[in-house]
Amino acid sequence: MLLDYQSILDTIHREVQPLLREGKVADYIPELSKVSPGRFGMAVYCLDGRTFSAGDADVKFSLQSITKLFALALAFSREGDVIWTRVGREPSGNPFNSLVQLEYERGIPRNPFINAGALVITDILATRFVQAEIAVLQFVRMLADEPAIDFDRIVAQSEQDTAHRNSAIAYFMKDFGNLHNPVASVIGSYCRQCSITMTCAELAKAGSFLAQHGTIPWSGMEILDASSAKRLNALMLTCGTYDAAGDFAYRVGLPAKSGVGGGILALMPGDASIAVWSPGLDATGNSLAGTYALERFTTLTARSIF
Amino acid sequence: MLLDYQSILDTIHREVQPLLREGKVADYIPELSKVSPGRFGMAVYCLDGRTFSAGDADVKFSLQSITKLFALALAFSREGDVIWTRVGREPSGNPFNSLVQLEYERGIPRNPFINAGALVITDILATRFVQAEIAVLQFVRMLADEPAIDFDRIVAQSEQDTAHRNSAIAYFMKDFGNLHNPVASVIGSYCRQCSITMTCAELAKAGSFLAQHGTIPWSGMEILDASSAKRLNALMLTCGTYDAAGDFAYRVGLPAKSGVGGGILALMPGDASIAVWSPGLDATGNSLAGTYALERFTTLTARSIF
């Protein structure tokens, strides 16, 4: 049965209105805090080629941590399982002890979606490519079939100016031998990578290969084999939404990756990819209205992986 | 298409032979260490009523932590969402800091599948029922349609004699006001609950309601509504296999709950429930051959939730 996603998106768009001012826009980077909390966009990219959208689905926003997913997919596609010798695949538990866990586990981050793990992925890319962040940018341009996707250099600079904690983490891993390139250059690449901006419509399209078992649906190009794509989905489910992965799985039940820019990319394997954006965050750093929208989406479509 | 599960089980049964002596039988309870590491059983309970099995699928083994799933389902079915005020839904991270996390989070365990969380569930059941462990036993007897399922009193006593760490955890939570019944009685109930023995065939049948959206397939009785069943599956995926949940999801890709007796119950929502048992454990406390068997099962059936 072909679901009428449009009316579902419209319903959700209406329902989220009261929530739009409840979240808190990220302010640790001055540039991010300038976004209006009232924005909301959502886009669905079906594997059969149909697309649906609502609200600000064509407005650019800062991907931030969502880029960790694309960087990981790129590194995994090129390097294969060897990346797991340098980064784990387990949820990270409470954030308060992230550094002590890193110490306990001898500089091996728990997973590629926490900052420590993403820095290792950037380091892996920095060893293989001339510039890690350019490789990631070209990768998402190709995945979205949209060459105009770009960094936001003001956000990147703003991020770099306040990257003290990430520098601490990077030096800490270097002390354990798990960072091969110079810290300053890895941090620079990472900050630029995080600043990539996209629209919901572009993001849903870019993520569709993960719903299609690793193959880009509109081109047939295989990015990852089916088994690897399945594994990245599993990783998103257990680790993709910061320290709320358990709660997110409980409420939404889809693999997803979120960012502090307010975006979330979620996947219905074999069916569709969904991008949602609303800049107001909940206490766990995930988009408040975005999470709610996805929870409603799985309820209204009666689709879940469970 | 109806899959021929029997030939798949037979293939797996052959393939696991070399692994059967690689794992390490749990020895923290003397009784458990007496089981031969060469045992292997597997059973599939399809929602259409067909059943398949291989190896020692009719040999009783100690459920241990798998009982946490049934205790949780019972408590959730009776008390509803209020249980989440006393136990969280997040993966627990590295075990080395379980107590400090409990302190940091003011006596609220991270999820109902770590010992601290299971003790809270036992405490909830102890408040509602005359004897918590009897309620759990009757619940699994009903789910498996098998009144002969029982405790192993020698294992229970052996467990209680070495329950110092669980007593520490229980007193710690009591200090935070998150344990209402006397510590000694909660520990006693918990040890007896863990000692329940079942066969793979019984366990697959008992778990089938979680694959059937909360309803017992052979009786039509609703244990949990569809939404609640989906949520328990999500919780199993993110927290069900100790501190290897991420890795297990990565490799197997099914919601599952394991026990140190060597058993694992896994679910293919809308399709079947699978029980596997082999007492040799890997370093994370999950059945080594059992995890491999489930990984092969999802590969050979090409079924996964992702």
Place this chain on the structure above:
Amino acid sequence: MLLDYQSILDTIHREVQPLLREGKVADYIPELSKVSPGRFGMAVYCLDGRTFSAGDADVKFSLQSITKLFALALAFSREGDVIWTRVGREPSGNPFNSLVQLEYERGIPRNPFINAGALVITDILATRFVQAEIAVLQFVRMLADEPAIDFDRIVAQSEQDTAHRNSAIAYFMKDFGNLHNPVASVIGSYCRQCSITMTCAELAKAGSFLAQHGTIPWSGMEILDASSAKRLNALMLTCGTYDAAGDFAYRVGLPAKSGVGGGILALMPGDASIAVWSPGLDATGNSLAGTYALERFTTLTARSIF
């Protein structure tokens, strides 16, 4: 030069008046919270036999953790250096990680003045004596030459009713094999030991052997040899005032042991022992006016070990 301690005590007694209501009386045990925060007593026992006092120096108060010093001295005098195989001699750092430190160090508490360490000392005494707390009581009666010193049974009971955290710690150490007697009996002994009440005058006299290199000044009886007494003084200086040992040494510069009843015993080796009591505590759990009084005492007498 013989100092005129009396005028110094009188000066201090005047000076502390404004501080007497700034501290917070311990309320974790209901009985303790009933004491008036306005009380202040101080007593000096000189090794030449002279005694001085001010304020409520003859009012009984609850020794609480000060009894840990006497229990340790008793255990050390009987068992010698072997006690250091079961308890360390290092400051404990921040309290928030006391349990994780205990785990990291395999059930060996950092020092005998934190609760975990004091429970091990009680356990050692419980193995040697019929009743550990009776042995401690008789020891302090002998040291103070005052047979009427006794437990406060209401405080002891009140303490036992809320001993959940201490029970957690005790079970945790039992799990590591570092507690030999039953947890309930060790906790019971410990709570009664803590409830001993004394006056400042009695306490200063009871502690005088530690200022006199291990020998009771008024009887010549050797409790500890000079080297052992020196070592206990060193331990008091580094670990005797909870997590404020560094700050206390910085301000006061004398070995001391404090209790949440508001008492502090301090030592001027070769010179005198000083007891002070005021029930209002500062944020670190030490008597606010008592710490100030000792700081003034070392300033006005120009005596310090440094």
Place this chain on the structure above:
Amino acid sequence: MLLDYQSILDTIHREVQPLLREGKVADYIPELSKVSPGRFGMAVYCLDGRTFSAGDADVKFSLQSITKLFALALAFSREGDVIWTRVGREPSGNPFNSLVQLEYERGIPRNPFINAGALVITDILATRFVQAEIAVLQFVRMLADEPAIDFDRIVAQSEQDTAHRNSAIAYFMKDFGNLHNPVASVIGSYCRQCSITMTCAELAKAGSFLAQHGTIPWSGMEILDASSAKRLNALMLTCGTYDAAGDFAYRVGLPAKSGVGGGILALMPGDASIAVWSPGLDATGNSLAGTYALERFTTLTARSIF
């Protein structure tokens, strides 16, 4: 009574011979590992002007962490109590959680003798002086009355090349706002400061002002007032010998500061300062023969602060 320190030093020099190859020379900096473990020197500087020495008392060695004491004394003498708003005065507990403690305490290191605290002191000096490490060097030259004291530039460079963990700590504190100068420049100053080399004779003389209540005995110049000097001594006793401060106080009973170069400076307030050097370290990072020599020194002289 004037003690005959010379015969005591000669006795100790004989006694330590069997210990000289038991310790382990620090190897985390290649340059340090080149020193022969058989070296041993000891020097006593009496406040009455007499000096005594034994063994390699005139051989230069790398001060390393002992420079933290001089940097602290310099900062304290110039800035006064305001430094305690940026660094604490408490022992640090077990090293395994140094970073989590720093996080828990919002970037305020526990004391100025752990690396984090010493970096803050360097930062304070870097704000006041053109170059922090030059200021420290000139300070020790003046204290020792020896203008030839200098950095060891090879050690400094070697140290800087492996300063990843210190860089991590510095960035971490910068994230909390507790580091005002650029991380790279603070790390550079700190590494050079640590590389200062001195002989035992020079070190004992340089430290003598701390035994003389803050005043240089041979010049009468006041570096710190008596109260401040007393306080630094207290801090050395509780925090001066890494994570063995409790054990060191227990065994030796003198305020002291050690370094991984194998040196220790110890103080007998009102009497003398003592420097000892032997490069073989024990498990806690303190000179094995040096600690033993000081323990014997307090026993043979029957002098202790306790």
